[in-house]
Amino acid sequence: MKKKVITVSRQFGSGGRSIGKEIAKRLGYDYYDAELVEKVAKETGFDPSYIADAGEYAPGKSMLSYAFSSAAPHGAGSPMSASDYLWSTQSRIIAELAEKGNCVIVGRCADYILREREDCLNIFIHASKEYRAERIVELYGETDKATVKRLDEKDGKRRVNYKYFTGREWGSTENYHISLDSGAIGHDECVDIVCRIVEN
Amino acid sequence: MKKKVITVSRQFGSGGRSIGKEIAKRLGYDYYDAELVEKVAKETGFDPSYIADAGEYAPGKSMLSYAFSSAAPHGAGSPMSASDYLWSTQSRIIAELAEKGNCVIVGRCADYILREREDCLNIFIHASKEYRAERIVELYGETDKATVKRLDEKDGKRRVNYKYFTGREWGSTENYHISLDSGAIGHDECVDIVCRIVEN
Numbered sequence: 477m478k479k480k481v482i483t484v485s486r487q488f489g490s491g492g493r494s495i496g497k498e499i500a501k502r503l504g505y506d507y508y509d510a511e512l513v514e515k516v517a518k519e520t521g522f523d524p525s526y527i528a529d530a531g532e533y534a535p536g537k538s539m540l541s542y543a544f545s546s547a548a549p550h551g552a553g554s555p556m557s558a559s560d561y562l563w564s565t566q567s568r569i570i571a572e573l574a575e576k577g578n579c580v581i582v583g584r585c586a587d588y589i590l591r592e593r594e595d596c597l598n599i600f601i602h603a604s605k606e607y608r609a610e611r612i613v614e615l616y617g618e619t620d621k622a623t624v625k626r627l628d629e630k631d632g633k634r635r636v637n638y639k640y641f642t643g644r645e646w647g648s649t650e651n652y653h654i655s656l657d658s659g660a661i662g663h664d665e666c667v668d669i670v671c672r673i674v675e676n
Numbered sequence: 677m678k679k680k681v682i683t684v685s686r687q688f689g690s691g692g693r694s695i696g697k698e699i700a701k702r703l704g705y706d707y708y709d710a711e712l713v714e715k716v717a718k719e720t721g722f723d724p725s726y727i728a729d730a731g732e733y734a735p736g737k738s739m740l741s742y743a744f745s746s747a748a749p750h751g752a753g754s755p756m757s758a759s760d761y762l763w764s765t766q767s768r769i770i771a772e773l774a775e776k777g778n779c780v781i782v783g784r785c786a787d788y789i790l791r792e793r794e795d796c797l798n799i800f801i802h803a804s805k806e807y808r809a810e811r812i813v814e815l816y817g818e819t820d821k822a823t824v825k826r827l828d829e830k831d832g833k834r835r836v837n838y839k840y841f842t843g844r845e846w847g848s849t850e851n852y853h854i855s856l857d858s859g860a861i862g863h864d865e866c867v868d869i870v871c872r873i874v875e876n
């Protein structure tokens with residue numbers, strides 16, 4: 477079956493986002509990442525910068541305690557936390573985008589949200605810590621020490637967030653159809669592999 | 677760098693072994709699986725059928741209690757269990773085979789044993805439980821129920837064994853350069869992807 481939706485999950489610094497963008501460009505698919513954040517922001521009323529962080533990272537204390545039972549669409553039912561509200565809106569929007577088809581969606585647990593769709597190809601991009609740290613230093617000019625700390629923090633948050641909402645282990649091979657080490661294989665080759673599979 | 681050694685780890689029933697064999701054939705590489713068992717058998721004095729099981733599956737009680745401090749090459753030092761003795765011999769043989777180069781090694785924690793080699797490409801082949809059960813029933817004519825139970829048992833043992841000897845999580849993307857869902861992608865495509873990476 478032709479894969480109409482490609483989800484890309486990635487370790488911080490692995491280049492997964494730019495690989496996803498290149499795949500979309502090559503296949504002529506829509507690409508959702510920042511656009512997705514904008515859409516969710518508009519619908520939820522949250523600030524885009526808040527969503528960019530909270531939609532992918534672990535629900536913090538401030539989010540969980542921010543229960544707004546009256547503001548939530550569920551009305552008088554059980555109180556809903558900000559993170560649950562964001563998750564439910566984000567899930568609906570991702571499902572709608574997938575329904576339109578021919579798109580690449582980066583991050584935001586899309587692999588899990590779309591798990592029932594058979595036209596979905598789930599990719600995971602990772603790389604060694606050394607490779608990612610070097611890449612981040614090059615891209616953002618950070619110090620080595622701060623970078624490695626940030627890698628651990630960002631991935632740790634993604635892991636906790638994924639587990640919280642999906643019950644699954646982030647980065648476990650079973651969640652993805654293809655997992656690639658972008659440092660060992662090279663970014664172009666990663667793009668080639670995915671495009672070939674979709675086109676075949 | 678040209679990859680001279682390809683290690684293939686795989687979920688039971690995913691077809692990883694035959695994919696590994698086909699990769700070796702296509703690249704003109706040596707293939708080690710049953711041959712490896714024979715080699716280890718000869719050196720350790722164990723029965724090949726015992727090694728085929730114990731070299732990849734979790735050390736059982738009977739193995740761990742089978743301490744032979746005098747039979748082990750370490751002589752008068754701390755007592756060595758049968759499984760530790762098997763592991764150390766197996767590790768040495770795998771390192772020797774890798775040194776000869778141009779080979780595919782299936783299973784037996786080779787990805788971990790060879791982790792310091794830069795000319796090593798580590799592959800993990802997996803597939804959904806449904807796909808694997810169907811394939812096993814087709815290949816061995818087992819009943820569905822017994823098959824699913826066997827899948828869980830075999831993979832559970834591989835997981836425990838891998839953790840016991842390597843301290844790592846079996847099937848975690850980070851241990852492998854490429855992880856592929858053979859059911860979703862197809863066996864031939866899996867072979868193509870790996871051969872292309874090695875040849876490029």
